[in-house]
Amino acid sequence: xxxxxxxxxxxxxxxxxxxxxxxxxxxxxxxxxxxxxxxxxxxxxxxxxxxxxxxxxxxxxxxxxxxxxxxxxxxxxxxxxxxxxxxxxxxxxxxxxxxxxxxxxxxxxxxxxxxxxxxxxxxxxxxxxxxxxxxxxxxxxxxxxxxxxxxxxxxxxxxxxxxxxxxxxxxxxxxxxxxxxxxxxxxxxxxxxxxxxxxxxxxxxxxxxxxxxxxxxxxxxxxxxxxxxxxxxxxxxxxxxxxxxxxxxxxxxxxxxxxxxxxxxxxxxxxxxxxxxxxxxxxxxxxxxxxxxxxxxxxxxxxxxxxxxxxxxxxxxxxxxxxxxxxxxxxxxxxxxxxxxxxxxxxxxxxxxxxxxxxxxxxxxxxxxxxxxxxxxxxxxxxxxxxxxxxxxxxxxxxxxxxxxxxxxxxxxxxxxxxxxxxxxxxxxxxxxxxxxxxxxxxxxxxxxxxxxxx
Amino acid sequence: xxxxxxxxxxxxxxxxxxxxxxxxxxxxxxxxxxxxxxxxxxxxxxxxxxxxxxxxxxxxxxxxxxxxxxxxxxxxxxxxxxxxxxxxxxxxxxxxxxxxxxxxxxxxxxxxxxxxxxxxxxxxxxxxxxxxxxxxxxxxxxxxxxxxxxxxxxxxxxxxxxxxxxxxxxxxxxxxxxxxxxxxxxxxxxxxxxxxxxxxxxxxxxxxxxxxxxxxxxxxxxxxxxxxxxxxxxxxxxxxxxxxxxxxxxxxxxxxxxxxxxxxxxxxxxxxxxxxxxxxxxxxxxxxxxxxxxxxxxxxxxxxxxxxxxxxxxxxxxxxxxxxxxxxxxxxxxxxxxxxxxxxxxxxxxxxxxxxxxxxxxxxxxxxxxxxxxxxxxxxxxxxxxxxxxxxxxxxxxxxxxxxxxxxxxxxxxxxxxxxxxxxxxxxxxxxxxxxxxxxxxxxxxxxxxxxxxx
Numbered sequence: 001x002x003x004x005x006x007x008x009x010x011x012x013x014x015x016x017x018x019x020x021x022x023x024x025x026x027x028x029x030x031x032x033x034x035x036x037x038x039x040x041x042x043x044x045x046x047x048x049x050x051x052x053x054x055x056x057x058x059x060x061x062x063x064x065x066x067x068x069x070x071x072x073x074x075x076x077x078x079x080x081x082x083x084x085x086x087x088x089x090x091x092x093x094x095x096x097x098x099x100x101x102x103x104x105x106x107x108x109x110x111x112x113x114x115x116x117x118x119x120x121x122x123x124x125x126x127x128x129x130x131x132x133x134x135x136x137x138x139x140x141x142x143x144x145x146x147x148x149x150x151x152x153x154x155x156x157x158x159x160x161x162x163x164x165x166x167x168x169x170x171x172x173x174x175x176x177x178x179x180x181x182x183x184x185x186x187x188x189x190x191x192x193x194x195x196x197x198x199x200x201x202x203x204x205x206x207x208x209x210x211x212x213x214x215x216x217x218x219x220x221x222x223x224x225x226x227x228x229x230x231x232x233x234x235x236x237x238x239x240x241x242x243x244x245x246x247x248x249x250x251x252x253x254x255x256x257x258x259x260x261x262x263x264x265x266x267x268x269x270x271x272x273x274x275x276x277x278x279x280x281x282x283x284x285x286x287x288x289x290x291x292x293x294x295x296x297x298x299x300x301x302x303x304x305x306x307x308x309x310x311x312x313x314x315x316x317x318x319x320x321x322x323x324x325x326x327x328x329x330x331x332x333x334x335x336x337x338x339x340x341x342x343x344x345x346x347x348x349x350x351x352x353x354x355x356x357x358x359x360x361x362x363x364x365x366x367x368x369x370x371x372x373x374x375x376x377x378x379x380x381x382x383x384x385x386x387x388x389x390x391x392x393x394x395x396x397x398x399x400x401x402x403x404x405x406x407x408x409x410x411x412x413x414x415x416x417x418x419x420x421x422x423x424x425x426x427x428x429x430x431x432x433x434x435x436x437x438x439x440x441x442x443x444x445x446x447x448x449x450x451x452x453x454x455x
Numbered sequence: 456x457x458x459x460x461x462x463x464x465x466x467x468x469x470x471x472x473x474x475x476x477x478x479x480x481x482x483x484x485x486x487x488x489x490x491x492x493x494x495x496x497x498x499x500x501x502x503x504x505x506x507x508x509x510x511x512x513x514x515x516x517x518x519x520x521x522x523x524x525x526x527x528x529x530x531x532x533x534x535x536x537x538x539x540x541x542x543x544x545x546x547x548x549x550x551x552x553x554x555x556x557x558x559x560x561x562x563x564x565x566x567x568x569x570x571x572x573x574x575x576x577x578x579x580x581x582x583x584x585x586x587x588x589x590x591x592x593x594x595x596x597x598x599x600x601x602x603x604x605x606x607x608x609x610x611x612x613x614x615x616x617x618x619x620x621x622x623x624x625x626x627x628x629x630x631x632x633x634x635x636x637x638x639x640x641x642x643x644x645x646x647x648x649x650x651x652x653x654x655x656x657x658x659x660x661x662x663x664x665x666x667x668x669x670x671x672x673x674x675x676x677x678x679x680x681x682x683x684x685x686x687x688x689x690x691x692x693x694x695x696x697x698x699x700x701x702x703x704x705x706x707x708x709x710x711x712x713x714x715x716x717x718x719x720x721x722x723x724x725x726x727x728x729x730x731x732x733x734x735x736x737x738x739x740x741x742x743x744x745x746x747x748x749x750x751x752x753x754x755x756x757x758x759x760x761x762x763x764x765x766x767x768x769x770x771x772x773x774x775x776x777x778x779x780x781x782x783x784x785x786x787x788x789x790x791x792x793x794x795x796x797x798x799x800x801x802x803x804x805x806x807x808x809x810x811x812x813x814x815x816x817x818x819x820x821x822x823x824x825x826x827x828x829x830x831x832x833x834x835x836x837x838x839x840x841x842x843x844x845x846x847x848x849x850x851x852x853x854x855x856x857x858x859x860x861x862x863x864x865x866x867x868x869x870x871x872x873x874x875x876x877x878x879x880x881x882x883x884x885x886x887x888x889x890x891x892x893x894x895x896x897x898x899x900x901x902x903x904x905x906x907x908x909x910x
Contacts (some may be wrong), residue, residue, distance in 0.1 A: 066736045068705020086710040110591035118584040129573040136565035137763040171626040171790035203786040250523020255541040309793035329660040335626035338764035446604040
């Protein structure tokens, strides 16, 4: 048997002795200094040798056995196993940091900082933390308490008719759409999509290999004639406040598209993401409320009306699709924090959401008015505002020679988030400008930067 | 012009007058009592008529115009538009509640109720609520602070070598895998999967139409010979604590599979979900730490080691795949709550997670020991325990005549969650039994129920 080098232990090293011993032998084996069938010193001998307890040595050897570096042959001792040739990477070696700046923090695309009552939220979250609920996984479909609150909320505020069973909660529209895709993929291979429209949603359908048929958006919402011609069986819509154009679908068009859905047995996915925020009039009732034949899937979210930093969205399924969902339900774990779901349920039950909505409507209306007035007075020649009576953003038609690339680049330097929209008519640039995050006092400065430096 | 019926307002109704007026005309139009080109009474006339202010009437008319029921022709007045034939659903009509019980609450599949310091968590969450961060959307990839903490954590505890740039945070392994699938789908159409294995992961690959090639799991992890024969380019593994068998892959097999990955330029997806909880020895270092050629994608989660009710998991990408990710990054909004991400970052930075882990290791070890002793004493003939030196569940080989269906059914009545695993050899039933959620005092009773009533 090969003579063992003395095992070196650094008695001042904070690392436990058994770990030092384990590392010593592991490295000997890795470096090939100990090879197949070499015998490790007996536990007794080594413990005397380096003056540590037998159990210390035993733990080290045990770890080597568990990880498979050595075999323990009863009554004979510990023997090194054969390791296939492999150049081990030194454990200190580490990929160098690719210095990458944090997604730059835009001043305009969040929600208003004054709008949220974090004391109440903190109190309710703390209450939930005391419940046993937090120790178990969440309901696949979402917490029943929250689904009940959402059910009452959408009926009252949007005229949506459903029961809590039809509601599926998830961490964002995208995740809910991916569940929907796996439900519908067999029947549906293409989908009509508003152009311009909400790209984050489109991405999901693309991931599921669906063909996207772009249908232009007119002043009164999606072009229904073109939709009919396209012969698709599924369409993605935001009829009450289209993103990004802000167009609203009037009642006669709504009836027309619902009739189309019934006659062709088609599905309408209604994205109702920020329709509670309307200024000149009351919110437009949702399409889902008019649908009696179960052709509308309704999507809603709390990102815009509460906080973008909690991730709670919901999808409301017609009863027949719900039946199919129940079969695959258990395939997908819930993505929304159960604790925040239950917090939101309390927040709604105690009417804090209603209060919050009244507050932000006033708040955003002020900002909206300010921008409209400013542009009418100071930038009429440069900017035409398209649709500004709702939502948290405006679409501008900008008269500029600059390219989209130049505009984005400069805007980013000022931490202003702008989204570019391919223009319908040449020359003019279409730009989406979210304003919800800008503080009231900073709106004029921001607009001055937009006009002078960016456009 | 047709004579208008008198507009009825209920002056005691809590509903605002303008809404009552709006509803009145809306219903007249829907019911066909007012038809195309019928003229609404002038604002002035109606306001005198029913004794409300002009602005009240104007708001009602405005709402009708916005929703498209009437047109406002300047200087002439308000005229009803033509509505296509459509039988409107009465707004009170609602799908009846399908009474459905909440996902039954199992007594055994959560985490230990004593294990979590909710006071600390509440305090830290409250701190985050005071930051401006909560008003803006989260980083697509996950909050930098948390990614840095995870980076240090996995290096220290699992020997994983990476920088924070390689870490992607998401609400659950499934969502992270769906991002991975959309990254790899063009190159990879099939994936080798441990059999038996973690079905929730398999579901995602199926959704992306990948072919699943099942590879049996042996005592020392996945059958590498069969893997090599399968000719696949991608494999899903849990080498340090396989789910559900609990098998551990020894170092020589690890080297073999890493060599295979290098020679075939294949990808290993390492799911390391609960490997910090090990009893008889230290955690087995992760495969990722041995991999120097960038063939291992590492997956981790906080569901088992912290709470299943917050949804924070992470994926660590090799540098070349990371490059591709950066292109599609902005396609997917972050799914984990930004507030809870930042809370967890503080929780880790202030060493509460380490403390928590020390606590639960002891705790679960006690439960583990108790079960092992109990079964050795009282159920040797009925139950063989397969792999019990780590994790939060055990796999039993049960000697019973009952069918899987019968076992599950009865277990559910006792609120005990059991997962069935197709047996390798006939006669014996393989059953996964999670025990983390059972209170220490209730373990014996639960086992008695298992033995007497369920198996």
